[in-house]
Amino acid sequence: MLSGNVPSTLGNLKNLRILDLMDNTFSGVIPPSIFNLSLLTALDIGFNLFHGNIPSDIGISLPNLEFFSIASNLFTGFIPVSISNASNLQLLQVSLNNLTGEVPTLEKLHRLNFFTLLSNHLGSGQANDLNFLSSLTNSTTLEYLSIKRNNFGGELPKQISNLSTMLEVISVAENNIFGSIPAGIEKLVSLKVFDVSTNKISGMIPSSIGMLQNLEGLVLDYNNLSGHIPSSVGNLTKLMALHLRENSLEGSIPSSLENCKKLLVLNLCKNNLRGDIPPGLFGIFSLLDICFSKNHLTGSLPIEIGKLINLSILDISLNMLSGEIPSGLGGCVSLQGLYMNINFFHGSIPSSLSSLRGVLQFDFSYNNLSGKIPEFFQGFNSLEMLDLSYNNLEGMVPDEGIFKNSTVVSVIGNSQLCGGVNNDFGLPRCNFHQPKRLSHKLKMAIIAIAVLLALALFVTCLFLSSSRRKRREFKSSSKRNALMEVRILECLNSIFRIGISCSVESPRERMKISDAVAQLCSVRNELQSTAAEQGR
Numbered sequence: 001m002l003s004g005n006v007p008s009t010l011g012n013l014k015n016l017r018i019l020d021l022m023d024n025t026f027s028g029v030i031p032p033s034i035f036n037l038s039l040l041t042a043l044d045i046g047f048n049l050f051h052g053n054i055p056s057d058i059g060i061s062l063p064n065l066e067f068f069s070i071a072s073n074l075f076t077g078f079i080p081v082s083i084s085n086a087s088n089l090q091l092l093q094v095s096l097n098n099l100t101g102e103v104p105t106l107e108k109l110h111r112l113n114f115f116t117l118l119s120n121h122l123g124s125g126q127a128n129d130l131n132f133l134s135s136l137t138n139s140t141t142l143e144y145l146s147i148k149r150n151n152f153g154g155e156l157p158k159q160i161s162n163l164s165t166m167l168e169v170i171s172v173a174e175n176n177i178f179g180s181i182p183a184g185i186e187k188l189v190s191l192k193v194f195d196v197s198t199n200k201i202s203g204m205i206p207s208s209i210g211m212l213q214n215l216e217g218l219v220l221d222y223n224n225l226s227g228h229i230p231s232s233v234g235n236l237t238k239l240m241a242l243h244l245r246e247n248s249l250e251g252s253i254p255s256s257l258e259n260c261k262k263l264l265v266l267n268l269c270k271n272n273l274r275g276d277i278p279p280g281l282f283g284i285f286s287l288l289d290i291c292f293s294k295n296h297l298t299g300s301l302p303i304e305i306g307k308l309i310n311l312s313i314l315d316i317s318l319n320m321l322s323g324e325i326p327s328g329l330g331g332c333v334s335l336q337g338l339y340m341n342i343n344f345f346h347g348s349i350p351s352s353l354s355s356l357r358g359v360l361q362f363d364f365s366y367n368n369l370s371g372k373i374p375e376f377f378q379g380f381n382s383l384e385m386l387d388l389s390y391n392n393l394e395g396m397v398p399d400e401g402i403f404k405n406s407t408v409v410s411v412i413g414n415s416q417l418c419g420g421v422n423n424d425f426g427l428p429r430c431n432f433h434q435p436k437r438l439s440h441k442l443k444m445a446i447i448a449i450a451v452l453l454a455l456a457l458f459v460t461c462l463f464l465s466s467s468r469r470k471r472r473e474f475k476s477s478s479k480r481n482a483l484m485e486v487r488i489l490e491c492l493n494s495i496f497r498i499g500i501s502c503s504v505e506s507p508r509e510r511m512k513i514s515d516a517v518a519q520l521c522s523v524r525n526e527l528q529s530t531a532a533e534q535g536r
Helices: 006-013 032-036 079-083 131-138 159-163 207-211 230-236 253-257 279-283 305-307 327-331 351-355 375-379 440-469 474-504 511-535
Strands: 018-020 025-029 043-045 049-053 067-069 072-075 091-092 099-101 114-116 142-147 169-171 193-195 200-204 217-220 224-227 241-243 248-251 265-267 273-275 289-291 314-315 321-322 337-339 344-347 359-364 369-371 385-387 392-396 416-417
Touching: 032 230, 049 193, 207 230, 230 253, 253 273, 305 327, 305 337, 327 351, 351 375
Parallel strands: 018 043, 025 049, 043 067, 049 072, 067 091, 072 099, 091 114, 114 142, 142 169, 169 193, 193 217, 200 224, 217 241, 224 248, 241 265, 248 273, 265 289, 289 314, 314 337, 321 344, 337 359, 344 369, 359 385, 369 392, 392 416
Antiparallel strands: none
């Protein structure tokens, strides 16, 4: 790799046709003598540290240029108007610099094939910034056009649909372009990539876009597009990437997308889409990345999801999906990120997910999941995040593997969870004492006591009944009878309290069986004593 300044003596090579200094660490200003080499057909000084301005007369002093690249340097200033005089130019690459101002008309560049202004500071954000694009209609062999990441404003000119039918790539992303997608875009029959992302494009996606049979990448995200996703997109059978993220699209996901069998990326996040997820989408076995997050999708996650063995990312968070997590999800063995948070999924976490050993991030938070936390998560040593918070999970949180690191795992908002021996989650400790089964003798004792109590109550009631019949005869005993009734009611209350104490759900608060037996015996004795006194 060469460095330092370029010697001005290179300008003495009057017959030089090609000067290639690409991919070094040259610095300083290009010697003016270089631009006097009028026979130069190729000048490539890309990927260095040159600075300064492009000479204003470059198109006049180097009229035979076919290849001109200053990519990835530190050039400033304007693109000179004279560049159009180099009418033999096939490649014009000034990307990754600090150029400013307007782009001049390029109407004389009839042979231009490759043109990129990527990553500069060109344009002013005003309505006329893109006028130069209309002049490119004369470049009938143009195949690649990128003005990405600049300050261009205005609308895409209607003439864009009259650009070369050989055009394969249009990228105008990351500017301040507004207006709609130009009508007639379907005329660009060779188009493989159409990228207008990160602008202020509005209106609807034209259904005619489905006529671009060679399209492989449709990148419209981060705009203000509205209306439905046209079903004609399903005609793009070569499509590999569909990016519609962060628009205002509505309606349902068209089932016709299942015809795009080469899709790798399907990103529909942050729109206003509704309805069910079409099961046919999961017949696109090539899919690597699916994002449906932040929509209003309903229904369940189709069990067909398990067919996507190459899927790396599945993000269906922030929707209104419901039902159980399909067991088929365990078939997505290439998953690295699974985001199902903020939905209405219920039921337990299926054991089939134990096959997803490569997942780095699981997010099941804010659902209605129940049951225990599967222990197989303990063996997921590559996990960077496991978020199970705000569900209805219960039982003990596993305490091995990733559960030893509370910064990786979140389980807050599950009121029925408890902590084990290594409890780093601030949960109440689990009760490890299992309730003992009643012995046969103890069961028989309880039954016997219950029978005795029943007999005692029966006898007491007979005595009370008899005493009432004889009340007129034994008026002097009325006070004693009233006291007897009170004592019997107290015994009944005691029996009820014992029964309630024995039926408490929490083992800690439930009365021990030995105490219950002792208290029942005491009640029996009290009843027998009451009956005896009544008989006297």
